[in-house]
Amino acid sequence: MIWMLFLLLVSFQETPQKPKDLVWKYRILIIQGRNEPKLFEETLKAEIEERKLALFWFSEGKLEKTIYPKRIDEASFLSLIEKKERWILIGLDGGKKAVGVEDPDFETLKKIIDSMPMRRLERSRNG
Numbered sequence: 001m002i003w004m005l006f007l008l009l010v011s012f013q014e015t016p017q018k019p020k021d022l023v024w025k026y027r028i029l030i031i032q033g034r035n036e037p038k039l040f041e042e043t044l045k046a047e048i049e050e051r052k053l054a055l056f057w058f059s060e061g062k063l064e065k066t067i068y069p070k071r072i073d074e075a076s077f078l079s080l081i082e083k084k085e086r087w088i089l090i091g092l093d094g095g096k097k098a099v100g101v102e103d104p105d106f107e108t109l110k111k112i113i114d115s116m117p118m119r120r121l122e123r124s125r126n127g
Contacts, residue, residue: 016073019080020094026054026068027097027113028090030081031104034059037087039106040067047106051113052092052122092118 022028031037037057039048045067048055054068056077063074080096081088087104089112091097098112113119 014071016071017068018073018076019090022054022068023094024092026052027092028054028056028077028080029087029104029109030056030058030077030090031087032058032078032081033086033103035103036065037104039104039109040065044106047110051110051119053109053113089113091116 019028029039031039037055038044039055040057048067055066056063056068056072057065058074058078061074061078063072063077066072080090081099084101085099086102087100088096089098089109097116098109114123
């Protein structure tokens with residue numbers, strides 16, 4: 001019991017992650033708006049994980065949902081997306097790859113991600 005309490009306290013003291021902490025580990029998709037994006041559907045989970053995509057959905061400046069397992073510094077993620085944009089895609093290298101003003105469509109995102117040089121390299125290694 002004490003061990004579990006210790007682990008819980010340590011996890012709360014963990015430094016919140018910033019986008020730079022995800023470079024070369026994850027592609028980042030930041031979505032903002034009132035309606036929950038369809039990208040969180042269970043049927044897409046495997047394809048999202050395969051593409052190393054960390055999803056973050058913000059509504060009115062507050063993180064509503066994510067599939068990323070660690071705490072984040074919400075302000076640093078929100079600083080990457082402009083108010084008029086609905087979503088932004090950041091590549092493994094930390095560079096801005098695409099933005100959109102409409103709801104993100106997974107088929108479109110897949111095409112963008114799968115055309116990236118790092119993704120093509122991943123696919124060739126995995127056969």
